[in-house]
Amino acid sequence: MGAFTGGARARDLFDKGLGCNAIAKELGVSPSTISAWAKREGLEFDRAQVKAANQAREVDGKARRLELKLRAYKRAEALYDRLEAPTFKTLVRTEVGVEKARELDFVPAQNERDIAQAIQTHITAAMKMEAADGTPGLDDATSLLSRLGDALGVTSTHSA
Incomplete structure (x- = not known):
């Protein structure tokens, strides 16, 4: 398995507030790939932000x-x-x-x-x-x- 090469795009999506699953879907990779990338980069996904996005999707x-x-x-x-x-x-x-x-x-x-x-x-x-x-x-x-x-x-x- 090769190294993840979408770091720049993933970082852009992360900075826009997308969650792990949304980034993975956007880039066509598994959520575990994004999770491992985030860990290597020292990034953490804001669970409250993800929860708010999920609630917004539910209301929509x-x-x-x-x-x-x-x-x-x-x-x-x-x-x-x-x-x-x-x-x-x-x-x-x-x-x-x-x-x-x-x-x-x-x-x-x-x-x-x-x-x-x-x-x-x-x-x-x-x-x-x-x-x-x-x-x-x-x-x-x-x-x-x-x-x-x-x-x-x-x-x-x-x-x-």
Whole structure:
């Protein structure tokens, strides 16, 4: 095994406050390589700084999940609106194989099943993000979603 040759870049990253694992990832080496390098250089990683960076990443992850969760619920609501609209817009294939936009006064059964499955998928994804953040009431919501799926004749292929 050769000597570590990325000392200058590692030092730059260290000075910017990156932790051992982050430097290792950035340089494409193992954390033990960075740890040994730091020891040779007389450097120590500030555990409080690493902890603060980890907490910031966690908060950022929660914020991202919140945005995705809201988008999933919004999409589910839009799909419900489509099902409940007075007319249903769809594409139908003509005799010559061309698809034309049509407005129907009903939702074809296959379209309703597909949309119901998509609604369930979006709501399930949102609920899983809530579970990741420890949102209370998940079991009640899961039960409600299961009953909704049963009522719509949709079976889930994933577990909550």
